[in-house]
Amino acid sequence: MIKSLLDTISNPSDLRKLHPTQLPILAKELREFIIDIIAAKEGHLGASLGVVELTIALHYLFDTPNDLLVWDVGHQAYGHKILTGRKNIFNSNRQFGGIAGFPSRNESEFDAFGVGHSSTSISAVLGMAIASHIKGVEKKHHIAVIGDASIASGMAFEALNHAGVSDANILIILNDNAIGIDPSVGALKEYLTKVKTDKKLAAQNNIIKALNFDYSGPIDGHDIPKLLSEISRLKAVKGPKFLHVITTKGKGLQKAEEDQVTYHAPGKFDKISGERIPKEKSVFTKYQDVFGKTLVELATKNGKIVAITPAMLTGSSLNLMLEKFPKRTFDVGIAEQHAVTLAAGMATQGLIPFCAIYSTFLQRAYDQVIHDVALQNLPVIFCLDRAGLVGEDGATHHGVFDIAYLRCIPNLIIAAPSNEIELRNMLFTAQKGLENPIAIRYPRGFGAIADWQKPFSAIEIGKGICLQKGTKVAVLSIGTMLKTVQEAIKNSKNNDKFSLYDMRFVKPLDENLLHDIFKNHEKIITIEDGVISAGFGSAILEFTSQNNYKNDCKILGIPDEFIEHGSVEQLQNKLHLDVISLIKYFDLL
Numbered sequence: 001m002i003k004s005l006l007d008t009i010s011n012p013s014d015l016r017k018l019h020p021t022q023l024p025i026l027a028k029e030l031r032e033f034i035i036d037i038i039a040a041k042e043g044h045l046g047a048s049l050g051v052v053e054l055t056i057a058l059h060y061l062f063d064t065p066n067d068l069l070v071w072d073v074g075h076q077a078y079g080h081k082i083l084t085g086r087k088n089i090f091n092s093n094r095q096f097g098g099i100a101g102f103p104s105r106n107e108s109e110f111d112a113f114g115v116g117h118s119s120t121s122i123s124a125v126l127g128m129a130i131a132s133h134i135k136g137v138e139k140k141h142h143i144a145v146i147g148d149a150s151i152a153s154g155m156a157f158e159a160l161n162h163a164g165v166s167d168a169n170i171l172i173i174l175n176d177n178a179i180g181i182d183p184s185v186g187a188l189k190e191y192l193t194k195v196k197t198d199k200k201l202a203a204q205n206n207i208i209k210a211l212n213f214d215y216s217g218p219i220d221g222h223d224i225p226k227l228l229s230e231i232s233r234l235k236a237v238k239g240p241k242f243l244h245v246i247t248t249k250g251k252g253l254q255k256a257e258e259d260q261v262t263y264h265a266p267g268k269f270d271k272i273s274g275e276r277i278p279k280e281k282s283v284f285t286k287y288q289d290v291f292g293k294t295l296v297e298l299a300t301k302n303g304k305i306v307a308i309t310p311a312m313l314t315g316s317s318l319n320l321m322l323e324k325f326p327k328r329t330f331d332v333g334i335a336e337q338h339a340v341t342l343a344a345g346m347a348t349q350g351l352i353p354f355c356a357i358y359s360t361f362l363q364r365a366y367d368q369v370i371h372d373v374a375l376q377n378l379p380v381i382f383c384l385d386r387a388g389l390v391g392e393d394g395a396t397h398h399g400v401f402d403i404a405y406l407r408c409i410p411n412l413i414i415a416a417p418s419n420e421i422e423l424r425n426m427l428f429t430a431q432k433g434l435e436n437p438i439a440i441r442y443p444r445g446f447g448a449i450a451d452w453q454k455p456f457s458a459i460e461i462g463k464g465i466c467l468q469k470g471t472k473v474a475v476l477s478i479g480t481m482l483k484t485v486q487e488a489i490k491n492s493k494n495n496d497k498f499s500l501y502d503m504r505f506v507k508p509l510d511e512n513l514l515h516d517i518f519k520n521h522e523k524i525i526t527i528e529d530g531v532i533s534a535g536f537g538s539a540i541l542e543f544t545s546q547n548n549y550k551n552d553c554k555i556l557g558i559p560d561e562f563i564e565h566g567s568v569e570q571l572q573n574k575l576h577l578d579v580i581s582l583i584k585y586f587d588l589l
Helices: 022-041 046-050 052-061 076-093 120-133 156-163 186-196 200-205 224-235 253-260 287-301 319-324 336-348 357-372 403-407 420-430 481-490 512-522 535-547 568-574 579-587
Strands: 067-070 141-148 170-176 213-222 241-245 303-311 329-331 352-359 379-385 411-416 438-443 465-468 473-477 498-502 505-507 521-529 554-556
Touching: 022 046, 022 052, 022 076, 022 352, 046 052, 046 067, 052 076, 052 170, 067 120, 067 336, 120 156, 120 170, 141 438, 170 224, 186 241, 200 403, 213 224, 224 241, 241 554, 253 336, 287 303, 287 319, 287 379, 303 336, 319 329, 329 521, 336 438, 352 357, 357 379, 357 403, 357 535, 403 411, 403 438, 403 505, 403 521, 403 535, 473 481, 473 512, 481 498, 481 521, 481 579, 498 505, 498 512, 505 535, 512 535, 521 535, 535 554, 554 579, 568 579
Parallel strands: 067 141, 141 170, 170 241, 213 241, 303 329, 303 352, 352 379, 379 438, 411 438, 473 498, 473 521, 521 554
Antiparallel strands: 411 505, 465 498
C-alpha cells in the first residue's frame, strides 16, 4: 500500500525534504485529514481549512522551531499541530487528557507562544525579536499570522505602532478572509476589502506602509507557488515586513465555504457531504438564547435599551436583537475595551446599555470596568456569558475568574442567577433603573427548565432565598451550581441535616439572611463554579470574620490552578464538584 505524503511527515524537517511540486498534494491530504478528525471529534474547522497552504509554506521555508511562529487566537492552527509531531494524537484534540485546541508552550516546542484570546501575536513576536537582537541572534525569523478580525483590535494596533519604529526582524502575515467567528466589521474591514480590488490603493494610500512596514500583497493564500515565492523574498528583507494574504475560510469543504459562521465550529458532520449531524433536540434552551430572546422582549417595550458585543453576535445570541433592532445593536469587533467604554458613554446619556461579553473576555477590559464604569457609577449592565467551566476550549476560556476579579470593585453589583427564570428576571430588574452597574453571570450550554418564559418579576437586589430548611449544615450556593447541589442533597443519606440557600448575589451579600444562617447552623458550606481564591466563599469568610462568628466553614470551588480542557462533566468530576462527589462529601457530615 502506497503511503500518502502526510504519512511520511512527523515534523517540519520531513516536510522540507519534499519537492515544491509535491506541496499541493500534501495540502489536499492535510485538508482531508483535518476534515476526517473534526467530523467525528468536533472542533474549530473553518479557520484551519483556510490556512492549509499557508501553514505548509511557512514550515517549508522557515526553520521552525528555531524560527518562531505564532498563530493568533489559535483557531487556525490545526494544520500546524498536525505537521509538528502531533498527527498521531490529533484525534485527542480538545478531549479530556488529550492535546489542547489552541497552541500551548507546555505541549510542543513548535508552539512558540500560548494563544487563545485574539490579537496577541504581533506583540509576542515583537518581544521575541527584540530579545533575539539583545542576545545577538540576528538570523532568527519571527512570524505572526493574524486574521483580519483580530488585527482590528486595539492591542494589535499598539503592537504595529511600536514595531513600525523598530528594526525588529519580524514578518506579520495578515490572513484576510473577511470573517472572524461572525463577519468582520468596521472601517478597517472596509479598507481591506477595497485593497483586494484596487491595486493603486494597496500601492499608494496604504495604512500598513504608513506604519513603516514593508508591505506586500494581497496575494492568493491558496496558491502555494506564489506563497513560496513571496515569503522567500521577504525572508531576505530586514526589519518589519507585512504580507497580506487572501484566503477562504472553510476552503475545501463546500458547506464550510458556504456557511462560514456555522462551520467555524460545526459540531459533528458528514465528512463527505459536509452536512451537519443533527444533535438530539433538547426541550431546554441555551442560556445565551434565554438572554437574547429576553432582551428582545424587553427592548420592544423599553426604547432606551441598546446592546453591545465585541465580535460575539452569534455566540451571545445578540443576532436576535440585531434582526429586530439593528440601530440599537452594536458589534464593535474584537475590542472589549472599547465595548465597555462605549457602553459607559451611552449610560451617561440615559440609555440602558446591555454589554454582552464572555466572562473570559471581560478580563481584557478590566481597567475600563473600573475606571470608566464603576468609578463613575454608571448603570451599565454586563451580561457575562460562558461563566464557570466552559469545557473543551480549556484554560484560556474557562470563565472562572469573574467573581474574584469583580468582587473588589466598588459600586458594582454581581448577580448569579441559578436558572433561566432567575436570569430572565434579573435582566428585567436591571433595566428598570438601577443606580449602579451590574454584572450578571450565566453559563454556557442548556438550562433545565422547559417553560422558562414566565411573566416578569422584579428581584430585590442583594436578596437570597432559602430553598430547604435543615438542622445542622447550611449550604450556600451561587449561580447554576444550585441544580447540582440540590441533586446531591436530595440523594444524601443525611438529607434532613441540610439547609439550602440560593444566594443569587455575590455583591451585595444578603447580610440579614447570613446572620440567620450563622446563628442557626453549626457548619457552613459554600459552593461555586468560580475560583476559591477571592471568590464567593471568600466573601462569606470575610462576613464571618467581620461579625466574629465561629462556625465551621468550608469553601468548595475551583482550586488555585489553571483547569485543562475536557467536557464540563469530566472537569466537575475531576474537581469533585459533580453530584456523585458532593453526595459522598455530604454523607460524611
